[in-house]
Amino acid sequence: MTPSVMPEAARKPSSGFDLKLYGPFLALAALIVLGTIVNPVFLSPGNIGNVLTRTAFIGIIAVGATFVITAGGIDLSVGSLAAFASGVMIVVMNALVGSMGAGLPVILIGVLVALGLGLAAGLVNGLLVTKGRMEAFIVTLGTMGIFRSLVTYIADGGTLSLNSEIRTIYRPVYYGGVFGISYPILAFAVVALIGALIMYRTRFGRYCAAIGSSEDVARYSAINVDRVKLLAFVLQGICVAIAVVIYVPRLGSASATTGLLWELEAIAAVIIGGTMLKGGYGRIWGTVVGAVMLTLIDNILNLTGAISVYLNGTIQGVIIIVAVLLQRGTVARR
Amino acid sequence: MTPSVMPEAARKPSSGFDLKLYGPFLALAALIVLGTIVNPVFLSPGNIGNVLTRTAFIGIIAVGATFVITAGGIDLSVGSLAAFASGVMIVVMNALVGSMGAGLPVILIGVLVALGLGLAAGLVNGLLVTKGRMEAFIVTLGTMGIFRSLVTYIADGGTLSLNSEIRTIYRPVYYGGVFGISYPILAFAVVALIGALIMYRTRFGRYCAAIGSSEDVARYSAINVDRVKLLAFVLQGICVAIAVVIYVPRLGSASATTGLLWELEAIAAVIIGGTMLKGGYGRIWGTVVGAVMLTLIDNILNLTGAISVYLNGTIQGVIIIVAVLLQRGTVARR
Amino acid sequence: QQKIKMGVSIPAATHGWAGGLNWHAQQAEKRLEKQYPNLDVVIVTARDVGRQANDLEDLVSVQRIDALVILPFESAPMTDPVRAVKQAGKFVTVVDRGLTDPSIQDLYVAGNNPQMGEVSARFMKEKMGGKGDIVVLRGIPTVIDNQRVDAFMKEIEGTQIKVLGMQYANWNRDDGFKVMQDFLSRFPKIDAVWAQDDDIALGVIEAVKQAGREKEMFILGGAGMKDMIKRVMDKDVLVPADVLYPPAMIAEAMEITARHLVEKAPIQKEYIIEATLVTPENAAKYYYPDSPF
Amino acid sequence: MAEPLLAAFGVTKSFGPVEVLHGVDFTVRHGEVHALVGENGAGKSTLMKILSGFHQPTSGAVRVDGRPVSFSGIGAAEAAGVVLIHQEFNLAEHLTVEENIFLGRELRRGPFLDKRAMRERSRAVLAELECPVDPRARVRDLAVSERQMVEIAKAMSREVRVLIMDEPTAVLTGTESAVLFGLIRRLREQGVGIVYTSHKLDEVRAITDRVTVLRDGHHIATRPTAELTEDGIAQLMVGRAISDLFPAKTPPAPDAPMVLEARGIDVPGWVRGAGFDLRRGEILGFAGLIGAGRTELAEGLLGLRRRTAGTLFRNGEPLRVRRLEDAVAAGIAYLTEDRKGKGLLLAKGLQPNLTLLALDRYGRVFVDERREAAALERAVTEFDIRVRTLDVPVGSLSGGNQQKLLLAKTMQVDPEILIVDEPTRGIDIGTKQQIYQFLHEFARRGGSVMLISSEMPEIIGLSHRVVVMRSGVVTGILEGDEVEEGEIVRYATGLKGFTSKGDAHDAVGHA
């Protein structure tokens, strides 16, 4: 007797176009159309360049957040960490100018300091979550407050400004570029690419998804769950540090307000991109699109004068909901 | 942490003391001891009364949040909703004074308006989550922006102030009380009690936990998953409205900054109280304790003048982490 | 000997100006506690109105203060909580943002928000010869912001100055930068920017520089941040002036109050700090290189 | 004689204060299939988990090739070639089949995953198991039998020296089981040691070399299989002789009214135009091969799946079922085949699980916990749920006891019509007899049963009539003498029946 094998088509009832998969990209396209209608300047290379360059910080942070969220965690501390790392980086560079003179070495040390801090902060968050067996939400809520208040402390409540000589040397990292593409965009692209490689092509990425799907299954598959989660937080910390490295040359300053609510934006970018908040399924390219969408919404609002500024938030909210609602089309019809 | 699918019996040392269960209460006790050491005035009835009265808003909102989170959702819009409902309530009452004169009827209508708004907002959030099949995070992120910008709009960017005659009549709702217990404390107690009854003693509470544990199992147990989730959001909306009803007489005004970050505090209270962010397990009394703890931390910081104000956030963060770390003691030792 | 306790309640350092405020308050605390050994200053900071009301309760009930110096987060909602402090028999100094019931305060030290808008507008009118296209970057939606903007708009009424666009930039450099970038894309010609606040102005400057349109416009901020004063002093064409709204007013208020408490020095009821226009001529007078703000 | 491949000496295991294994000895030799049998809750799964490093024994030792080992984790056991196929699925739901198969030991080229190689290997293993699952499908979207095949594929893709299988056939159909047995024989020839647990004693008889019987955590006996009969094994397990497994059939009265009629049911992708009648006091069997669509038909009827066409009549009246609640209100209860995913909340206790379906019967406003507790006491006795304390999470119950609890949960609504999907999955032979008796009694007292089962004896032994499905279409309804294996298979495989093969495929491809 032969086992009856059913045609493959039966297997995937939603044959044809998978709206859920391409949803974020469609929503992005819709937003671009909207922008063009609102103001033709929208499509000018200058504006697109600005928008993408601006997206870089949140985008890079959100790439890291994709791993944490995929692994079933959450990191609320990224915005504060960005402020803290920026602050320390500035203080260190300013302090070194005296002895080393303004030059590339000082900046390199600054960059290393930022990366070191990002790594350390990721370790702290990760260890508290894994060894301390605490909810990531609480741990990072705590460290969010801690980093934010530390930067306020070192800035004496005010603003830390980068020494102007260093600033001059460092400035092109934000404002410069090659072939008309700014360095932040390049950095974002590289981080996203590496992130995608890690997420889709390495064991680590797969383990994040497995852990987010079920910690027990992961543990039973001989995966060192604690180490993977720890690494996800460290990766997040490093992403924040990279964002800081391109953020500092932009305004050359850090204060208690730097990076405020970036965590919310980063998480929103991740979720809009189609990653599940509960973990188990992460999409780097979705995240990239999500981050770009968030900046675009602001940009479009700034490009039109038709709406009362008071209502910006309403438009933003409605666009986010509609964009996500559209991409969930298939699921609703299930 | 996800519930281990097959929890080792060791998880539950049937002999002796369950630290995880009593953790929040122990942490609260520790905080009280700390407060008393810092400043003996801490234990004065006046101070305790103040602290509890203040806790009432966040506490009442957090009781609602416990249901949403237990059912596997999240509501980021509560703070904005509080601002919006306060604003509309004030506008309506001010408008009615002209025709109805300042009196109880006007206040009653105001209260009804707030409750109606809370209910409607809960419905909107809930319907988008259930019928729209969207992540609660995104839906409520959207409505958060919408409510916040609507209140900015009706306040014309400024502050909405309650008519002073009504204010005088309404004021005792915050400042008055019976037997030395303020009305907000009473309201908080009543809401918590009802919340606990609903959570622990009714079908709805069970269903929330079941849905948070597994939507599939809930669906196969003939539970109307969508309705229960919808109701959880509605309950949250009503809790926000109740908080608004006792908040408005306190300061008699609403503006774009009213209720800022309350969502974070409410969620933090819930999680500190031992409810799991992933859903499936909710603890109303834990939430109450969590909310009180958050207020206590602020209060204790105000009791001592010893620390640089810039470091408040650090101390807060450390206390939150340590408190939760302590209560997770057993789990860590597992 | 019983110590005299002075409570100081201010908003937390959530934007540049408030940061300056915090710094000046702490400097004043150190100075005054040294100067008056029997004076104890307690500073509390709050992130929102509700918390500031909480702080007042704590200052009275547990810190048992004798006097309160407060910079209210917002005027209307803080009126009642401050009234309660007054009713508890404390001396009350209100800074910057007047309560809706001025009879509560014993002393009022303030900048002048409407005047700040006015002075800014007057300067722009003059500098632009009464005509041109400007963009306005606002702060955070609050009464202060409204007062400044309303006064500004009233002052330019009837001139040929046209406000092309207006957006909130939340008294924040990053937001100033972003909004200005988009304004620059949107408007091919901008003659001036009213940024209202020095933090916003700094973001705006970077955006303008990036677009290479420094020659086209000038930028007017406000507050008196040292970087901006320095630019004015150095005759930066992009930043021809600044309008004072010094966070140091908190220190002044604390000093007057302390002197009154300890030495029983007589006081005026009101000290209003003018919204002075800072120009290259007088800039040196307002330059504090040591302040973090 | 050569050292045994894997051996356990005097192994005890306690969970908290409760000892569930009491000094058990167990060995596996090269190239032998060693059966581990016992009643539900006897400790089989626990012993297997200890052998494979998932649990640490409380005392006693485990040796591989005579060397004592302490598997500090699953990794160490796997490195030694000891692989466990779980009774409860151990798959990450959001991941794809191939990702699960290689989870924890992915193939790599340099730092990157070698996806192509893994996909090919997955395909190959699945093909060897004759399992038509696409390696790219997400586990979440698979049926339980497919998940089980993926579990087996996962184990097969490793370097195995000892393969431990915990009730692998519980959720498999006959065909799939046959494939598995072929595989087991091949592995045995290669010298792999196999530990095998099943409640299907015919399988035990057919493919194992030795049998070890556990009862209440005690080692009862280890014998060559050849020395034992099925009844003999059953007797060692249960401690008493098992008489007739199936009670004598009591057919419904000839004039018994129709309680449920289904006409033209379409479940897109799965079922087309299915119809049947169910009478009062009748047990209606549903037979078919994998993919026949019986589960989907039931779920479509009950509003658990989207149904595009079809009408239902309850006692002759049209019945609208849009969601499961409607069905329950009409006196219809459903026992799912997916105990873990859809049946029970594993992290919660017995009591909330038992009453979840029928909570409205425990008080109007407030849930009466005392009545719940009483109900639990009753259910534990009535369904013989073996658990030492009642306040443990359901996840710590043995598989069979979970199944009994699920049946008890389903019965909480006092249904008139019971739709049971694989009701005796993972149930030991003694308890099976009780459940058969229970279903029989239920029908005799006027209830009606839709019995979906892949166990042919169960279908034949209990059903008054049998509906046979193939590829989503009802191909025949057998009565009286027709209810016998050969006939059912003929309809199920398309050798007989009123729908041609082509149509049947069309029915499903249509979606």
Ligand SMILES: Nc1ncnc2c1ncn2[C@@H]1O[C@H](COP(=O)(O)OP(=O)(O)OP(=O)(O)O)[C@@H](O)[C@H]1O
């Ligand atoms: N993690 C655990 N915590 C507490 N008790 C447990 C745990 N795992 C198993 N038990 C108990 O150990 C006993 C043996 O269970 P086990 O799963 O080994 O039975 P089994 O022989 O495999 O039964 P079945 O045939 O039903 O699968 C049962 O009483 C069960 O409740």
Ligand SMILES: Nc1ncnc2c1ncn2[C@@H]1O[C@H](COP(=O)(O)OP(=O)(O)OP(=O)(O)O)[C@@H](O)[C@H]1O
């Ligand atoms: N064409 C196919 N390719 C691969 N797998 C299939 C195909 N068709 C069906 N299957 C799988 O076989 C499973 C069994 O199908 P279904 O549940 O409909 O059958 P059933 O008659 O209820 O069998 P059982 O309950 O014994 O599993 C399906 O759920 C499906 O996942």
Ligand SMILES: [Mg+2]
């Ligand atoms: Mg078992």
Ligand SMILES: [Mg+2]
């Ligand atoms: Mg089936």
